[in-house]
Amino acid sequence: MAEPASMIDKLWFLIPEIVLFGGVVVVSVMGLARRRIVRDAVPLVVCVFLVAAMAVIPFLYGHDRVFDELGRSRAGLLMPLLGRYVKLVVCAVGILLAMMSVWLTDRKLEAAVASGRARFDPIRVSRGEYFAFFLLSLIGVMLVCNANDLIWLFLALELTSLPTYIMVAISRPSAKALEAAVKYFFLGALSAGMFLYGFALLYGASGTIVLTEMRDVFAEQAAAGGLNSIALIGMLISLLGVSFKIVAVPMHFYAADVYEGAAAPVTAFLAFVPKTAGILAIMLLVSTVGYGGRTAAGIEGLPQPIMVALWMICVLTMTLGNVGALLQRSAKRLLAYSSIAHSGYLLIGIIAGPALGFDAVLFYLLAYGVMNTAAFAVLAGLQRRGEEIESLDDLAGLRARHPAMAVVMALAALSLVGFPPLLGFWGKLSVFIAGVEAGRIALVVIALINSAISAYYYLWLVGLPILAMPNAQSQTVVKSKVVWPRVAAVLAAVAVVVLPFFAQRLLSGSQGVGTPPAQQPLADSQRARADSQ
């Protein structure tokens, strides 16, 4: 057996998380400060910590730090370079999301305090808590990148999800948000139970919880005549459980209700952060059972039952998401179904497998995070009768009164549909190319048909703000009092237009990130095992 990775080597890669945890500690107390100016600085401090975390990440992943002399991961990780790309993306999108939620909570109370109608009462404010949970959830995603065993993976996934339940509940003072939070919490607990059960079966089948060792054990089992059936069942149950996090089909039903109940900034958060964690977890899990003897056509990737299950999840997710979105009249529900559909596209990359497929998935996550945030930021930046806008009718003829927001919404929708020069196009293109390269032609054809279906409802989001005439309802839409969601919207829209120029650089940034270090470590550990016997 290779000697276990030392804690010092593991801790080295956790420095960004530790920085953000510092942010959690500072922010949770700052939100209760006596002076208004300190309380108002909370979102700014969150952004400062996110930038600081981004600043340290490039220095952590030096080649000698990541790999030892034999080319193995020093921290004992299955995909040692995963964090280099994912943590940067998560922090960058995190800054946009933090800008969107600047005045999400406490707005009325602070106004009352400022006018002297109420006294500041620490028990009634929740801004510090909101942003502390916000950062904790981001830390959870970043920890998934560092997961080297099942327990770590489980805890990281739960750290991602638990804060989001509370964020949904406190995002707006209505019964709808509470209902969404309770639904989300119970279904989340169900899914956690499912994948925990799956993890237990995987442990039973392999005798180890360490992902790299598990991969070696499963490789030996596969070579000796096929995987243990308990391993297969465990993997299938784990995948079903984790598909809750990415809103994939058997566990997708909560999406529309929860996304509609939460405030738009939290919805944008839900559509990106837990989804990223889930996709990373699926990447790590399926990498333990397969892709070892992958041929150029990619047919020998995963064990057949898992491949079939992923294939079905992928197709059903795309189709149900897109067809469901056709029926919606609320912009938020529409974007919720679009979030389901995009999970389907992401799964094509997972099925295509490492190197090309995983790299494409990581790039797609960046693209989806940015364009999705742009769309939700428009909803958060405008309001009607004191509530953020929700229905498609509110968007009609937006161009006349809020030209910038109309353009942002149109760009975001065009990017989501995959219109050529925009960011979403390059994301989809790289995923589809990976699918074709891996010999999954049928899957890519289905995805293309789905893209065509999705054009119908995305073009509503383009056409309504730009081309339609304003109606009585959209006449009453005004800018929300806080400017930051609109700033985030414009920034995200600029990113959607500008980032494609760097698509090559970004893709090469994700290149090799999702690749487990070749067969070298496998051979090494087998030799070590042979020596010790």
Place this chain on the structure above:
Amino acid sequence: MLVIAVNLSTYIPVGLLVVMALIFAGANLLMTHVLGPRRKGPAKDIPYESGMNPIGTARKRFNVRFYILAMTFLVFDVEIIFLYPWAVTFAKLQPASPEAALFLGRVMFFLATSVVAYIYAWRKGVFRWD
């Protein structure tokens, strides 16, 4: 004979612990007896059950403060558990080495975070009991 003597001497710390425990318990009882105020009443004579009435239905409503206080307790309780493995490792390090300083710094950071948790709970009014 010698063997028995050696074996017995290894039990000295245990014996000390027992003596200390007896002294601590005895001193506490004695001091409350001597120093404590004495206000008799029917409520004082019933068994103490975390401030709850021990006789009656179990399906009654608790004051929500108990939960908040229990959670605050949990923070510090779990913190103590984390200190054990740290203390075991720390004792094995070279005294005054940079490694020891690093270990000390880390645990201080950890303790500082729970001090912040305390400040947070205090500012939220968890300890206000009126």
